[in-house]
Amino acid sequence: MDKTAQKILLKRLKLVAEIDAEDEADILALPVTMREFEAGIDIVSEGQFVRQCCILIDGFTHRYRHTLEGKRQIIAFHVAGDIPDLHSLHMNYMDHSFAATAQSRIGFIAHDAVWDLCVRRPRVAAALWRETLIDGAIFREWIVGLGRLSGQSRTAHLLCELAMRMQAVGLAPDHVYRLPLTQHELADALGLTVVTVNRVLRDLRIAGLVDRERSRMAIRDWDALARLGEFDPRYLHFRVPVMMSREAGREPG
Amino acid sequence: MDKTAQKILLKRLKLVAEIDAEDEADILALPVTMREFEAGIDIVSEGQFVRQCCILIDGFTHRYRHTLEGKRQIIAFHVAGDIPDLHSLHMNYMDHSFAATAQSRIGFIAHDAVWDLCVRRPRVAAALWRETLIDGAIFREWIVGLGRLSGQSRTAHLLCELAMRMQAVGLAPDHVYRLPLTQHELADALGLTVVTVNRVLRDLRIAGLVDRERSRMAIRDWDALARLGEFDPRYLHFRVPVMMSREAGREPG
DNA sequence: CGTCGGCTTGAGGTCGGTCAACTCATGTGG
DNA sequence: CCACATGAGTTGACCGACCTCAAGCCGACG
Numbered sequence: 001m002d003k004t005a006q007k008i009l010l011k012r013l014k015l016v017a018e019i020d021a022e023d024e025a026d027i028l029a030l031p032v033t034m035r036e037f038e039a040g041i042d043i044v045s046e047g048q049f050v051r052q053c054c055i056l057i058d059g060f061t062h063r064y065r066h067t068l069e070g071k072r073q074i075i076a077f078h079v080a081g082d083i084p085d086l087h088s089l090h091m092n093y094m095d096h097s098f099a100a101t102a103q104s105r106i107g108f109i110a111h112d113a114v115w116d117l118c119v120r121r122p123r124v125a126a127a128l129w130r131e132t133l134i135d136g137a138i139f140r141e142w143i144v145g146l147g148r149l150s151g152q153s154r155t156a157h158l159l160c161e162l163a164m165r166m167q168a169v170g171l172a173p174d175h176v177y178r179l180p181l182t183q184h185e186l187a188d189a190l191g192l193t194v195v196t197v198n199r200v201l202r203d204l205r206i207a208g209l210v211d212r213e214r215s216r217m218a219i220r221d222w223d224a225l226a227r228l229g230e231f232d233p234r235y236l237h238f239r240v241p242v243m244m245s246r247e248a249g250r251e252p253g
Numbered sequence: 254m255d256k257t258a259q260k261i262l263l264k265r266l267k268l269v270a271e272i273d274a275e276d277e278a279d280i281l282a283l284p285v286t287m288r289e290f291e292a293g294i295d296i297v298s299e300g301q302f303v304r305q306c307c308i309l310i311d312g313f314t315h316r317y318r319h320t321l322e323g324k325r326q327i328i329a330f331h332v333a334g335d336i337p338d339l340h341s342l343h344m345n346y347m348d349h350s351f352a353a354t355a356q357s358r359i360g361f362i363a364h365d366a367v368w369d370l371c372v373r374r375p376r377v378a379a380a381l382w383r384e385t386l387i388d389g390a391i392f393r394e395w396i397v398g399l400g401r402l403s404g405q406s407r408t409a410h411l412l413c414e415l416a417m418r419m420q421a422v423g424l425a426p427d428h429v430y431r432l433p434l435t436q437h438e439l440a441d442a443l444g445l446t447v448v449t450v451n452r453v454l455r456d457l458r459i460a461g462l463v464d465r466e467r468s469r470m471a472i473r474d475w476d477a478l479a480r481l482g483e484f485d486p487r488y489l490h491f492r493v494p495v496m497m498s499r500e501a502g503r504e505p506g
Numbered sequence: 507c508g509t510c511g512g513c514t515t516g517a518g519g520t521c522g523g524t525c526a527a528c529t530c531a532t533g534t535g536g
Numbered sequence: 537c538c539a540c541a542t543g544a545g546t547t548g549a550c551c552g553a554c555c556t557c558a559a560g561c562c563g564a565c566g
Contacts, residue, residue, distance in 0.1 A: 142396050151521080447513085449555075
């Protein structure tokens with residue numbers, strides 16, 4: 001049996017906490033059901049009561065809500081290894097929706113199995129708890145951005161955040177990564193409109209900070225972009241600091 | 254020895270999870286150190302590495318960050334019973350500050366003691382985890398508001414949220430509660446300026462929705478305010494639904 | 507009784523929204 | 537192979553919610 005999902009989960013949990021051999025065995029033994037979702041499809045919808053968690057194997061997903069006026073606000077983006085609805089383990093009413101941004105493979109793990117694991121392996125429980133706390137730390141950062149930063153800065157911040165999170169799972173070599181988002185989706189995450197996002201991206205491109213074509217995003221001047229976005233990666237609470245400035249990140253030799 | 258802090262914690266945890274007699278005994282046995290803080294004083298500051306959690310006994314506190322421009326964004330408000338920095342149990346680097354809005358009594362509990370409790374009492378660990386998840390759910394709600402609602406709606410939403418959270422701990426009878434916030438602090442929470450907040454509050458008062466004088470906040474028309482703020486309390490994930498509309502909330506007889 | 511912090515209000519500016527048109531790449535069917 | 541539709545991106549013109557600046561007000565307090 002293919003253990004892709006379990007291995008990705010394991011790798012992620014090792015990134016946020018200490019995991020020993022016994023923990024590892026139990027994680028690898030988790031029963032996971034795989035499913036594929038096309039872009040734009042809801043994986044879990046607001047209002048549902050769920051009995052399983054999702055782990056993103058590959059692809060790109062987001063969480064969102066609509067206002068009564070029909071405006072959409074994207075609350076979070078998720079990349080491979082993320083467990084976007086882990087919170088449902090404790091609050092199984094979904095107060096927002098979770099959808100595939102691009103085609104995505106999702107592993108489903110029954111809450112019962114996760115509970116069981118948490119009871120037997122407190123260290124894993126701690127790691128999962130920590131995962132949800134990092135989720136929360138990212139929310140806080142978005143609040144600061146939405147409340148007090150300009151559209152430009154917010155955009156810069158988001159691009160830095162995604163670059164760093166993708167780099168952590170090996171998906172953003174040289175600050176180049178696949179960002180399968182329309183400008184409309186970016187706008188709904190940044191609290192802006194498509195028109196503004198378009199202009200912001202144009203300005204960032206002209207200033208030589210980023211270079212975007214199709215779903216490929218390239219950060220050309222990390223330091224400048226991070227400065228503009230007031231990006232301080234410590235809020236991501238990686239166990240091992242990740243260096244991103246131009247000078248760093250190259251293997252010695 | 255006075256067990257005020259432990260009792261408040263116990264009451265709160267019972268609100269979010271099932272707690273049995275043994276759990277209760279261990280919670281009441283937690284060592285807590287009390288301290289008083291004046292309004293405006295940092296209880297924990299950004300950048301610190303902390304080794305204890307805080308529980309708010311009484312008063313009013315908030316969490317905040319500053320942008321490089323010096324603008325402040327308030328990330329959360331906290332009322333009696335809240336554990337504002339519970340996340341520090343797993344991520345002891347503080348990525349934001351935590352301060353007393355009004356004079357407040359705070360109980361400090363060493364992380365070690367909480368860890369110990371979590372290991373011995375998985376049910377309590379689950380309750381605490383759940384607490385942090387509700388914190389996160391509130392962040393999500395704020396993101397939606399900051400990104401996609403008007404200043405008016407955001408303000409209405411915040412006033413509803415605080416009313417309901419205070420009602421849950423018995424501090425908002427008849428939708429009247431103590432809100433010891435300056436308009437400046439409200440503005441920094443809502444992503445607005447003092448001037449705008451002033452005008453929004455005036456309009457809400459004129460429309461007969463709220464009535465505010467000094468630090469006393471009275472919601473006059475809950476239904477209208479909730480509608481304006483698109484306030485759906487399910488995101489607070491109370492175990493027992495709280496009814497707030499005009500018709501409800503009165504004791505029968 | 508003067509000062510200070512918070513509240514209130516007016517006048518004018520701006521960032522980002524709205525509306526609308528055009529381009530461009532992709533895909534589909536005749 | 538072209539006609540056409542579709543969806544994303546791009547740009548201009550105008551508008552409005554909210555910001556900035558500034559002044560006056562009021563109660564608390566020394």
